[in-house]
Amino acid sequence: MSPSSRIPPLLQPCIRLPKDKSILLVTSTLGASANWLIIRFICDALSSTAKDGGLSDEINTLGEGGVNIILVSWMQEWEFWKQEARKGGGLDLDRAKREGRMAFVDGLRALFLPDGGEKNENIPVTKTTQTPPVRTLPGGIPARGPAAVPARTTPSASTIPARNLPEQTSASTKQGHYTLCSPDLAHLKSTIQTAVAHLTPTSTSTTTTKTLLILDTPSILLATTPTISPSSLTSLVLTLHTTLPHILVHSHADDPLLSLSTPPQPLELAHHNFVVKVAHMSRRVLSVRVLDTGVARDVSGVLRVTENKVGLGDLRVKGKEEEEDDGNGGREVLYYVKGDGSVRVFERGGGGDG
Template sequence: MNSSSRIPPLVQPYVKLPRDDSLLLLTSTLGASANWLLTRFLCDALSNHTQDGGADEGHNVVLVSWMRDYDFWKQEARKGAGLDLERLKREKRLAFVDGLSGLVMGDGTGAQTQQSQAQRPQQPQTGLHPARLTKEIDPPQRPGQILPARGPPGRTLPARGPSAPTAQPARPTSNTIASSTTPQTRASQSTGHYTLTSLDLAHLRTTLTSAISALTSTTTSAPRKTLVILDTPDVLLTLSSTPSAAFTSLLLQLHNTPTVSHVLTHLHADTPLLSPSSPAQPLEISQFNLVTKVAHMSRRVMEVRVLDTGVARDVSGVVRVTEQSVGWEGLGLEEEDGRQRDANDSGKGKEFLYRVKGDGSVKVFERGAGGEG
């Protein structure tokens, strides 16, 4: 797959993962969605690159989403980036962790049970006595009688009506049920699809560890590094009393995993969430602390927001990129992407305008260049 045809040239250097292992942060607002940028990260990480005379097989990706289900990402990736997520899951390049269905929408089996109960026909409401109503609805079954049939003597046929009750098969025991459900659970995990069923961070860490191990264990040659994408994990602050410090600690644990090279976190940065009211609410304080801490820990911060001047017909929003001048492991003097970092421009950031079209393509241009065409 040629990723250069799907990724706008101006954001190509910033969608490409840094050479050193690092944390990345992507923020968005309510009017400017960052889905198009996340799919470009997927496109670059899952594509093969050729650099320095050798072939780069890309990265494995573990995508965790708390606000969007798998069907949404499957359609978005195909339309915007030309990715077949089903094929990538079969090839053990991608694992999806569903944080929406099991936590917010409930279990799928429970929904099916409620639907079957809703479709079950209700008994008619009449003024009959309950015992008489039972007799009218479920008449007693007559035992099978043997009646003489018309024909030669000695020939008999069973009477018309319900036959005699037959022996019911034995109900499966708990061991039988466990053995029948275990292959389904393993099959769902073998296809690279996981579902979060608890808001506990320990459960999230265990699920991510299983997904990362499943991807790296299938590599025959040198194992690929893994990119972990956390889409809107700040939902945990709303649904539970998870402190921001506990989540940042989880980020550092993921970053220290030997097979994980980069962790990309997508958070909301709307003004009502980052500007505490008077008096400040606990959710506002937690959101502000989380965004601030992750921003300080990240090597690269990308921001997607609407225009400050309002809505424009040919502009969807603004994307801003800020690179940390000094990393944790170096002094910021190393070369990246074949060019020396400019010390005067470091830390100031760059801004581009973008326009998302109806077919899923995105055009990124500098201010004054215009979004038509």
């Protein structure tokens, strides 16, 4: 099965990258994980070298160049993403990494796992961590702990980096695999920049290489490192954005993180401000949440897509001739993640095979 056929047609316009530079925001809740959506983004980006459907016209005009991917993950490991991509998207991420199409920055092992990931990769994750083990339920929805859970490991975060430095050097020898060993933003920035350097240009004809940077739950840094403010995090996103045309930020939007208790707690404030600010900066917001009416057997959740078309300082005006309006920007679809990792996306009421 070709990877692009794994993307349902209704989802296609939502995950197609916009023509110009853009920041995208994906939000999820505890009950409705957005990992499947991120996999579809990776899928679309990596598969866009193939000539058949699933690629935006803009990328086609740039020659055969696809989109390179840098995945920075604070909540999941490489193993998880590899399996999810194989299951959901039919992708071999290891091969993509070897080919220089993809780079992975691990923000979990060295920062938050007690053993720093020195042992064999597969075993310790479920055995010794304080973070909840990453498993995929039969329903296909990965179970995951709330964002606040790794906060408990904060003391270890400060002690681990020191003894973990050799690990990083060994990790960087592995092609396209990088490990964050400090929650420091400057370190994150330099790591991502080395990762960019690792990626091979996708096409020889064009000078501009399209790269999609996926930041999976950077908001965890707000919880684990109180010195990092939301605005410093968003400045980092913007600084990276000057060199990387597309940035996808995945963040949690659970009520306890967004709505304030009285008196407001610093983490609530920081998380709320981070999500709102990225939403203000982003061109498209994709929110995944559970069904409002409760749990259903054949619906995993609701995906809401809203667009902000006009950027600040965007002086282009619309002529009468270019009428490419796709409704009023926002729309909602239902999705169902099956046990085998495939996803069905359909309109409300359209529960048939889609």
